[in-house]
Amino acid sequence: MKLRRQSFLLGAVLFGALLGGYGCKDKAESPSGGGSGDKPGTKTETTTESKGNSVTGDTIKIGEYGSMTGDNSTFGISTDRGIKLAIEEANAAGGIQGKKIELVSEDDASKAEQAKTVVQKLVSSDKVVAVIGEVASSRSMMAAPICQGAKVPMVSPSSTNPEVTRKGDYIFRVCFTDDFQAVVAAQFAFDQGFKNVAIFTDVKSDYSKAFGELFGKKFKSLGGKIASEPTYQSGDVDFKAQLATIKGSNPDAVLIPGYYTEVGTIARQAREVGVSIPLIGGDGWESDQLVPGAGTALEGCFFTNHYFVHDGTVEPHVQKFLDAFSKAYPGKKPGALDALGYDAARVIIEGLRKAKTLDSVALRDAIADTKDYQGISGKITLDKERNARKEALVLKIAGKEFKPFKTYKPEQVGL
Amino acid sequence: MQEFVQNLIYGVETGAIYALIALGYTMVYGVLRLINFAHGDVYMIGAFVGFFACTQWLPFKDLSQHPEAATLNVLLAIVTLFLAMLICALLGIVIERFAYRPLRNGFRNADAHFWGFVAALPLTAFVGAMTTTKRQGAFLAVGVIVGFALRPAMAYLSKKIKPSSSRLNALITAIGVSLVLENGGINVFGADPKFIPDILPKRQISLLGIEFDSSRVVILIVAAVLMATLRYIVLYTRPGKAMRAISHDIDAAKLMGINTDRVIAFTFALGASLAGAGGFMVAAFTNIKVVPLFGLQPGLKAFVAAVLGGAGNIPGAALGGLIMGVVESLVASKYPQWRDAVAFILLIVILLVRPAGLLGKNTAEKV
16 A cells, blocks of 8 residues: 655644643643742742732532542532531521522532632632532642632542641631651551562652652552552553553552552452552552442452541541431442541531631631541641641451551651 | 573463454554554443443352352353454444545545544533433434534535545544543443453463463464454455555555445454454453553554554564563563663663564665
8 A cells, every 4th residue: 555755744743743642631630830948828820919908798518529520420419518517407406697608619620720710700709718628639729729719618528638728827628638648558568577579659649659659668668669660641551561560579569549440440350460469559549439440350459548437336526427428428338538528628617617807818817726626537737837737547358348447647657 | 491481471462362353453454544542442431331241231140159159150241242243343444434435535425424423523522411300302313403403514614624634643542532532441340440340260370380371372372362353354255355455556546446444444344343342351361451541552562563563564463572572571580660761761662673574575765
């Protein structure tokens, strides 16, 4: 068959264009900068001093942004369930000073750029007094400077990258950070008797890279050894070559600090190439899509998480939450993200009750004062860095279900 | 050494899929000198057909709960394979008919009616969004009336629009179709990842210390059978002969009485069905996430494979696919971050050193 050079060149050029487009798409989803040790409050986007938003009219508007669609849609949907439940309960109990709370929800489609856009809309055109979001640290970091600049407190339910709350003094979170989670994972691996661990990180995710690094540091300081450190990129579909490298390095366990979207496939392929040792992960594994993606490949594996509903006896306030949840969402079981969404909303509602005036600046101060608040995912005290100091759970996957396995308090890992 | 052989085997598996997709690129290039960038997205549709067949359309059973259903599932999977091939073949024909053919032949008066309705679509969709669900009949009626009303306008336009022989136009159209399929997929299926459950029996095979899954062997065998069938069709059947004639000289073929439009549609159907089969097999056997951008990366890699083997050359595409798979696998075992880059480095090298591809013949361009 004939061949014409011209069309090839054309093809090559267009193909380059396509590739370029692909790169952009990825960039939009990939984490924003991070890693820099900015002082709180230095990274604001607005130049004019904002006075914050105050409540006007009969309703108090709270904004929510999350990944309701897109790659991590289960994250957004779970969190949203918890938030809505908390707000419905508060309204049923009479609202705040006779005013009802109105939730304005925005979808960021799992894209960092979009998170920025929708949060801008929430603070400037909806004039919300507080913002809840996001799960993924990359997206929280995109939106945080906007909330900081507009003087609207932002409470992240479950972004664990330490950088998130360093974006400014209006940024809070109700979960622990990777500084803690990764150290717990390392301590846990060591306690389980794994002395030689391979780390398999996603180079495209801030969360994964930081987790892997912190884990490695702690694990080595405990006396463990890192067998090998191959990498993958979220979106990859074939991990067998790297897994063969891991197999060749003969570890006792593999740490995969990634998101559920890839972990299932990695686990399947690991079993296929003959890596039958336990895999360890973090809260990025938490999703009801984890097991469908992995089949039976994750049986006997572990991951650190924020919260888990224990079977049997639970504390009364948790039981109350479980009852309300099953009534509101029949047939669903609340996961960690539901609970953290609920807690984030409750912290804001509690703040509104205590705030001297109903505006975002007074609300910030009230939220910052949160102390020993009994949340579903543990007692929440916000420290000077606006992070919650809580215990971490290690869950085991057995019989296609998550089972609580061990608990670590910050003191237990030297923090 | 053992690791090397193991990676070689993984490479052949990946390569077989690249080869299946590359065949579609190369056939279309052979007859039309068009790089059909939408081809990777046809592969994605194959995966989605597989997903819906496995979870909704067909009575598959999850093997981890019903191990006795293995035989039933295998039969259903064969049905699904053909279903995916059929739907993708139809999609290929539709793409050719509505995106590439008007560009090649120009608008014909006879098409005016159809395009009238296409032009009426956004309007009816808008009316539909405005009216309540109770008045769906009304908004359908509006659509039909507008469609008829637009007919003369379209007939007028059809006289104005001349056929375009520009390759650039065709290529840009191909990219447009690709974007429509990807973003349309996000709209229709949602961007959240979907997983095909465990429906096929798998067995771990351990051979001389090399571990692989039986499903990989199935992928290889099915791919080989499909490629052999394709070779038979192209070399020994009348439509195949017509395809080769068109590839040789489309104008002469037309003069000899070959219905070129029909043969081109057939070529698209053939290529698309192979991609569909590949999409389903990958999604079902490896259980990777099925998303609307499922075909983007494999599509680009397969394009490189087609160029590597010699665009327009069918055995070349198969060879190119295998080489790509193996090279990628070997590189990824040592330098995983270079996995994607190496494919495109390969493309640049082949364009510089042997632009006709490994098996392609270099012919002079007539100006």
